[in-house]
Amino acid sequence: MSRLQVVSGKGGTGKTTVAAALALALATEGKRTLLVEVEGRQGIAQLFETEALPYEERKIAVAPGGGEVYALAIDPELALLDYLQMFYKLGSAGRALKKLGAIDFATTIAPGLRDVLLTGKACEAVRRKDRSGRFAYDYVVMDAPPTGRITRFLNVNDEVAGLAKIGPIHNQAQAVMRVLKSPETAVHLVTLLEEMPVQETVDGIAELRSARLPVGRIIVNMTRPEVLDATDLELVRTVPRSTVARSLSSAGLGGARRGGHAERLVDPLLTQAEEYAERYTLEHDQRAVLAELGLPLHELPLFAEGMDLAGLYALARALREQGVS
Known part of the structure; x- marks a missing residue:
């Protein structure tokens, strides 16, 4: 040093x-x-x-x-x-x-x-x-x-x-x-x-x-912190809304029927996932730019x-x- x-x-x-x-x-x-x-x-x-x-x-x-x-x-x-x-x-x-x-x-x-x-x-x-x-x-x-x-x-x-x-x-x-x-x-x-x-x-x-x-x-x-990786994000982009609603219901967050509690959570949850996916892509791209500089790279939380x-x-x-x- x-x-x-x-x-x-x-x-x-x-x-x-x-x-x-x-x-x-x-x-x-x-x-x-x-x-x-x-x-x-x-x-x-x-x-x-x-x-x-x-x-x-x-x-x-x-x-x-x-x-x-x-x-x-x-x-x-x-x-x-x-x-x-x-x-x-x-x-x-x-x-x-x-x-x-x-x-x-x-x-x-x-x-x-x-x-x-x-x-x-x-x-x-x-x-x-x-x-x-x-x-x-x-x-x-x-x-x-x-x-x-x-x-x-x-x-x-x-x-x-x-x-x-x-x-x-x-x-x-x-x-x-x-x-x-x-x-x-x-x-x-x-x-x-x-x-x-x-x-x-x-x-x-x-x-x-x-x-x-x-x-x-x-x-x-x-x-x-990384909540979802690239594989998870790809799954989020393709999973049907009905599957998300049934998963929420299975987790005890209400019925999957239309208008039920689980159904109301689907859109906000998918929107949040899309926002996270955009941030994940941006951060991944910026890490790549920094890595190209050929210097020691450290991260702090x-x-x-x-x-x-x-x-x-x-x-x-x-x-x-x-x-x-």
């Missing part, structure tokens, strides 16, 4: 949930994982049922086997202050710039600067070591921007390195890209078995590959009653069972 795990996906596919479950799955057997949020939505705090995350690395969960999950919500303004202190030793001068509003102005106006700071902070966590020379975190999982923006987001430091030919900005941008374009990084895409998310996944993978960014896995989220902390641990267990750990 690469040490930097970037999770992207079309909006509504549950990429933040998958990123959180992945962080838990990787933090097994005593490992330490840092879960990084870059969009300022505090989605991680909501999933782990904790208070809003500050701009500091805070332990939010313990994984099976004693591993630990830390979380960090990166604030671009504070990240820029860190950057100014690290490379220019501004100290109190940097804080004065913040009070004057210059930091907010810079991160809002300067093209790509926010993404430079966000990716730079995540890569710093990947490279950081403690006094014994051991990596501070075994894995860093980034809840990244959506698929339509992910390639530009990760590749922004290439553009910066081209603009700043020398100096600390150039060196920092190159150091970040060395991490992002190396085997240390894997970009995973989350999708649903629906046409639009799958097509956006296909396009996103093509863009990532064109930019020479390392594509990892495809994770199909919110899959529903839908929790009909919504996601809570127990569900998050269940998703992490499902990922481990599928070899993602």
Whole structure:
């Protein structure tokens, strides 16, 4: 497994949930994982049922086997202050710039600067070591921007390195890209078995590959259980209504006579079966499209009653069972 795990996906596919479950799955057997949020939505705090995350690395969960999950919500303004202190030793001068509003102005106006700071902070966590020379975190999982923006987001430091030919900005941008374009990084895409998310996944993978960014896995989220297989569905399409009514009656659901309780159930039941058949065909076709991409493919179940902390641990267990750990 690469040490930097970037999770992207079309909006509504549950990429933040998958990123959180992945962080838990990787933090097994005593490992330490840092879960990084870059969009300022505090989605991680909501999933782990904790208070809003500050701009500091805070332990939010313990994984099976004693591993630990830390979380960090990166604030671009504070990240820029860190950057100014690290490379220019501004100290109190940097804080004065913040009070004057210059930091907010810079991160809002300067093209790509926010993404430079966000990716730079995540890569710093990947490279950081403690006094014994051991990596501070075994894995860093980034809840990244959506698929339509992910390639530009990760590749922004290439553009910066081209603009700043020398100096600390150039060196920092190159150091970040060395991490992002190396085997240390894997970009995973989350999708649903629906046409639009799958097509956006296909396009996103093509863009990532064109930019020479390392594509990892495809994770199909919110899959529903298979109630009927292809053989059952073919039978549903051909079975006479009278046979369905007699079967319902035999099951104790009323008489088969016309107007009886069983007879009234036939049409709604067959309509539901037809709707399921359409969904089954669509999902089967979308699985085939994803399989053609030649990447590891994983599926996570839908929790009909919504996601809570127990569900998050269940998703992490499902990922481990599928070899993602």
